[in-house]
Amino acid sequence: MxxxxxxxxxxxxxxxxxxxxxxxxxxxxxxxxxxxxxxxDETVDVPADLRPQTPLELAGREIYLREGCYACHSQMVRSLADEIDRYGPYSLAAESAYDHPMLWGSKRTGPDLARLGGKYSDAWHVAHLVDPRAVVPESIMPAYPWLMRPLETGDMAAQLSTLARLGVPYTDAMIANAERDALAQSRPEGDDAAGIPDRYGEGVAVSAFDGDPARLTEMDALVAYLQSLGRLTGVAYGEGAGRETTEEAAR
Structure with missing residues (x-):
């Protein structure tokens, strides 16, 4: 032997x-x-223009996790020429400084979503989620028609409060107005819509995401989240100068 x-x-x-x-x-x-x-905390800088997700976007992120979207879609553009040509600037750790957990991933049954925000209209996303093959005939993505059901908002303030303890800069005003802001973000003509840019900045999308401002649905939340991807900071595009470490941001 x-x-x-x-x-x-x-x-x-x-x-x-x-x-x-x-x-x-x-x-x-x-x-x-x-x-x-x-x-x-010493190696990842927080861009000065990085904003936390709104309550509605955060709810959409939870739905994204619940439905297993991360299992087929990464949120990480690699620093390879063909990736950058297709998806845009490669992903930076600083962009995910407020993510708990981060959703970079590596599985790509579907395309990467790191720079998805603003690429398609709200109506496109709704149609694609309700019936993917009606929009992309060759798609193998499952349909999510049940996302048109009402969105539960009762625990939003508690979620923001928990994330604030982890260093995400949610203020007392953001936490106190969590449920109101979630509804206001989906009602651009409502009286409370002006509070969104006041608390989260001018770059936040305020829209009737599912097409019906009279109701607040899980579809509103998920589309709001998808439209925020890659748009929370401009650091990947050379913007957002003047940074602080994650440790300083948590203080």
Whole structure:
């Protein structure tokens, strides 16, 4: 028996030793991935123009997670020429400074969504989510017609409050007005719509996302979230000068 085969044969007979070796190898890989996170506050800068997501966008992000959209769509443009040509500037860690958890991913059954915001109209997104093949005949994406159901808003203030404890700069006014702002963002003609840019900036999309301002639906939330992707900061386009570290932003 060849020496290497004999060594492997003998190793297989030492079951506990083999388990220990597997654990050691997996631990090394885990440490390599986890260790850099302990210094992330010193290595990732928060762009000065980075805004937190509105309550409606945040609700849409939760729906995006709930429906498993992240399993088929990444939100990370890699620094490769063909990727940049197709999707736009490559993704920067600073763009996801307020994400808990971040959704970069690597699976691309569908296209990358990192720069999706503003690429299509609200009506396109609604039609695509209700019946993908009516918009893209070759699409293999499942349909989500149930997103037209009413959006639950009762826990929005609590979500913002929790994220504020994690360093996302939600103010007391943002938390107190969470439910009102969610409704106002989907009613551009409403009296409360002016409060959105006051609290979140002029770049926030205020629109009847699902086409009916008389109701607030999960579709409103998801489309609002999709329209915000890549538009929370201009740092990838060379904007947003004057930055602070994530540690400073959390203070």
């Amino acid at each position: 060849r020496p290497m085969l004999k060594l492997h044969y003998n190793l297989e007979k030492l079951s506990m030793g083999l388990v220990a070796a597997i654990i050691l190898a997996a631990s090394v890989g885990g440490i390599v991935e986890i260790a850099p996170l302990f210094t992330i």
